[in-house]
Amino acid sequence: MLLSNRIDDTTRILLVDDEPANLMMLEEALGELGTIYCASNGNEALSMAMELSPDIVLLDIDMPDMSGLEVCQRLKNDARTVNISIIFVTSYQGDEIEVTSLANGGVDFITKPINFNTCRLRVKNQLLIQQHAKSLKQAKEELHRLVTQVPVQITYWDANWVNQFCNDYSGTWFGITAADMSAQSISEAFPVPLGEEIIRFTEQSDGLAVQFDSSYCKNGQAPKYVQISVSKSIQEDEVVGYLLTMVDITSIKLAKAELFNEKERLRITLNSIGDAVIATDIEGTITFINPIAERMTGWHARDAIGIPVEEVMNLMDASTHQKSLNPIRLALEEARIVGMAMNCQLVSQAGDAYRVEDSAAPIRDSGGNITGAIIVFHDVSEAIAMSVKMSHLANHDQLTDLPNRILLHDRLEYACKLASYTSKKVATLLIDIDHFKFINDTLGHSFGDRLIKQVAGRISQTIGPNCTLARVGGDEFLLLVPNVIQLEDIQAIACNVTNVISRPFTLGGNEYNVSVSVGVSVFPDDAKDQETIMRHADVAMYRAKKEGRNRYCFFSDELEHQLMQRHHLEKQLRETIATRSIEVFYQPKIRLADGALVGVEALARMPAEGGGYVSPLEFIPLAEETNLIVPLGQQILEKACCHAVRWKELYREVPLSVNVASAQFSESDFVQTVVEALEGSSLPAHLLELEVTETALMDDTEKAQSILSILSDKGIKVALDDFGTGYSSLSYLKKFKMDVLKIDQSFVRDMLTDNSDYDIVKTVVSLAESMALDLVAEGIETEGHVQALVALGCPVGQGYLFSKPLPLDEFEKYLQKKLEESL
Template sequence: MTHGLTLPTRGELQLFKEQQVILENAGVGICFIRDRLIQRCNRQFAHIYGFDSPDQLIGSSSEQLYPDSVSFRRLGVSAYPSMVRGERYTTELQMIRRDGTPFWCRITGNLISTDTPSLGSIWIIEDIDQQRQANEAFHALHHQQQLILDHAMVGIAFMRQRRISRCNQRMADLFGYELHELKDLSTRAFYPTTASWEAAGQRHREVLKRGDAFNTEIELMCKDGSRLWCDLRSKAINPDNLDEGSIWIIMDISERKAHESALLRAHDALEQHVTERTRELESVVNNLHREIEERRIAEERIRHLAQHDSLTGLPNRSLFDQRLGDQLTKASATGRKLAVLFIDLDRFKHINDSLGHHEGDMLLRSLAERLRQATGHENTLARIGGDEFVVLLNNVEPYERIEQLIHRMQSALQPSVHVGVHAFSISASFGVAIYPHDGNDIQTLIKHANTAMYRAKANGGNRYHFYNHHLDREAVERIELRNALYQALRNQEFELHYQPQVSVSEARIVGVEALIRWHRPGKGMVSPACFIPLAEECGLINEIGSWVLESACVQLKTWQQAGMDLRVAVNLSAAQLDDPGFYDLLKDCLQRHDLQPHQLELELTESILMRHVDQSVELLNRLDKLGVHLSIDDFGTGYSSLSYLKRFPLDTLKIDQSFVRDLCIDQDDAVICRTIISMANNLNLTVTAEGVEQADQLNKLAEFGCDLYQGYLFSRPLPAGEITRLYLEYRPAEAGRYAI
């Protein structure tokens, strides 16, 4: 029973499959836009804009692809009139990649239906950035060459098939022509007879074929029929192929011929003069040859850039695939084995976000050079994007050669890398796929090596993992988990648990921290550590964050009506901090539920705050003026810098449980906790200790002057109903078992 649903026909399914093949294999970016939101795109489109997969773009506004909102609106105004008339709209404009890098592209758009514009449009994107750079370099060279031509004291002409393809103004002046009249003019016009023209051509051709410079003094005709004695010099651009043309350099020597007898009497002066002019002419010829050589070098550089990463100079994905394909062909014929290593730097994104792109690029170049030296010349190391690298090992027998190479690369990364005043210790995760056991083609080997790398990263990073077929099942489970996550919000599978925050001095509950829980049907409870990173990856974290905020405010209002005086703390994600509409959403939520802003506390980690410092300061200042409390979660595990504590309008510091856990047995942890509490008190900040599980830990924290604590000593996170019971039943007099 279909319940009214219309199933697609076999033809429609076939058409959809064909469309998918076209999208995934197209050499250009393709996307479908509706209401200027990206409905669908192919992998090449995501790659052009610096995204790892189309999933990162689907559902998002295309405004993020433009340098600014003005250019975003300008394109809409420019494109719509022609598109609604059923015309294809094409233009070239500058857009930005995900990392903020500007680039030039050619875009072509059509409405899916001019009768129904609301169905959206399809756009084709071509990355022409390198082509534009090459054209600009070519035009610069052409301009320089034209300056030489325009300012030369002699006539200079480029000939092909004995016709003028280009010349300078001096050439036109010598023979009484306008410059445009000489374009494509046959040299026959300069000779009095056809016979003299043909004879000169024969002499000229024989000399140029030998690679020599042709030099003669000859009387030629001007446009008005008058005669002009010329010193004519010529050189073939390519002696092996005279069809490529030659260069003529012509000097007017009519006066010298007319006064030859006088010049003979001044022989010495003439000889010196001729020498100087000859040197000048040779300089012109040499300059022209130098420009030709520079153009050849520029073309070679363009070819190099097309196959190499512009930041590190390493081979790019295109060149790596080419080399891997060549080696697979040889290995197939000889039975030899080879391996592909997929390398991903551990936690590099967080470091890069904290440094900024310039310093991040410096760090990445340094790390790439270390990996290149460790890899050696016999193998191929390529950068395929971000902090991801691949290595082709041509000889992997015995297999110990693979592990030896990995150990060399790990050792190469071990010494700290210095960027400015910062020093970083970087590690990497390695995945290995071996031909032919793990795949017979380029894509399969790289995919399986990537899968193995993710297993190494999941096991803690700074290690390597060989591919095995069990990893495919894990990848399928990850996809299933992601699909289930999309349904979880719609099916109301999430719930909030709350962990009490207790006053150390008064032993009473003063607040709770809202913690999301997911009860997946048929699977039980799913750890937030599993689904929160996945939600960030697939773009659901903002929607989940909004649900948490809404649900927490609803519950806070319920408690308030029951006479419970509590503050609710909600964790804020990096995506929400980046969302320009978050402030209005938060303000609206408080107003709808008639809540005072000070009853809500937003928790942020240090790394989230430091991603975009200026943007964070602006948003937090607005939230502070609104009256919302702000706290730093997991303090001590990130930057822990006094400078940002002064810049940000914070109310609370939360000491990470890793320092509280061994507080009573590790003197260093005790010193850290005491220092954080003392510093916070001096800055008029409240301190909350996390993960308090033992009474002696609480006693120490009280001794240090800690304000609040939360942890299993008092209570684990509980459903809202249990919090109500605990708040109403618990009395300070019953706190003797926690007494200090």
């Protein structure tokens, strides 16, 4: 915990003292201020300081191997540790030793016996001083970045035009960096003509500020145009300096120069574009007509100019052939942009008809007054025909030609509104092909597409003409059934869908068996709007898959509640992983013959909202399903390795077992992850044991063999977890380099009352002996279990009889107790 919310929670404090009692008391006193690390001698302190970069070191002066003063000198002489604050702690009294300590680089001096309240306050004050210093440094850096990033050159000159400041640190403007410009005159720093012009304008101005435009050339390049602002700095009616800002306005100058050319290009463009353009004055009389408009209307420009626009543009409705109002008239009357009427047709002087579209807009002068109008239009006859086809494509799935989500939503909305008036029901059946990803990955996407089309065809043949079958995802279809009177009808349809899909499909000359899971939601029974009804169908389909696939399931409130709980748990799990808040509990492994501690298994525990912990039976399967098990397992491995190193340093070596999920084991960088965890914590490889399942090994046996060989070569042990619950094949077991077999607790728990379980345990023990494998029994709860296992020859076990999984602090107390018992 933090002593104050103003102390950074990443603070590291290194305590150095050759007396363990002093370290323990200081750690207790300062624990709230940050993470405490302890060293018992000078060499260890130097090593830890290099590795940890602590914020503060509390350093005892009188130590046998190296005095605290020498440790301090070495830290201060190393660039990596020079900024660490050092507080000397000693039993020496007197001003001389305090002066010596501070002269050697210490920031404070605490005498023994230590007043821990005073000590805590001094350490806290030093931490706050460090934080303030960091904040000031950051503010200075941010101000520097701000001044550097603005697209303006900012300079300050004294009264004699000698540079005092410049923000052009890289020399972008004039090839002179800010450092080189310092103390230069303006004639040296700027191009001479520019510098002279700045001085002249400034001196001629009677005001405190002057602004003008100028230009300069650099290295024979094109001229640069700038806007210059100079503000005089006045003290006691005298000018003591000048603040000068310079903005590049080259683009603005060039834009103005381009304006005339743009007008000419516009004229040429209007005569060259593929659209027809006609302009009129405020009375609607034509003032301009381009060649395309000439061709479509049949009027030459010389004849059309001066004619009312309606005579030149003969517009009518394409269906009724009624005369249409020209959009130019509306644009002039209503002073707005007006789109051409739908289904509009232009008939030329020669009688040719064109389907046209586009818009008219008023033309305004610089004062905003309307001076005329312009209409731009083009022939869309071919586009109209194409749009019919495009409309179909926009509303239908390209692969199956079934309605897509867009058309489905329209039909579902209409069906629900109609059902509200007729008191009937609407059913939505979400149909998902089971294991389609496996089929797609195995046979290829072309075979997957052919399967999708065949599935769509079969379902289409089973539904009535009023139903809509839509493809709403890669392997998902939604069947909309309107005007439902009895729910039994929906059940019959769902059953029919699963049956028709269960018949074999022929792909590439081979037959494949496929199944679907169907989720059913009914309006208005399950939902009052289309979005909810589709979501409920998805919930029901998810339940159908959970219950074994190849079936249909109706929605219920219980399903939605379960899904919401799952979503909430997934969100909480992601937050826990993102904040590295997952905790590691430890369950001891005990030698059954004498009760000695021979190892420990690391177990993940997820804190629950409001206190307590989420059951591993809930969050572990979810982590595996969402592939969050990979970062989760990595965090457990890293934390457990660090804890094991701590035990090694404070107590004794304790072999550590860490579970590895199938998804972790199959990661391409799995071995590298394990190696980095060992190197990052400095844990010796022989103290780490990885527990893998049979499933993880069987996903890719060749890859598994390679990984196990690499781990074995590095000295890392591997245990086969839950042995007997998976494939349980001796043929595969011989392939892999294993060190340990773990007997699953389901067999151990009932071995005293179930002969089958007893025989399984006995067989596994014999198997381990014959293969020279270590053996660990899980789930030991009674002395009877211990006696039976010892009799069978099982040497090691774990279970609630010895200890439940313990949080870190409780396990360390347990470890300390075991250490005392062994002495």
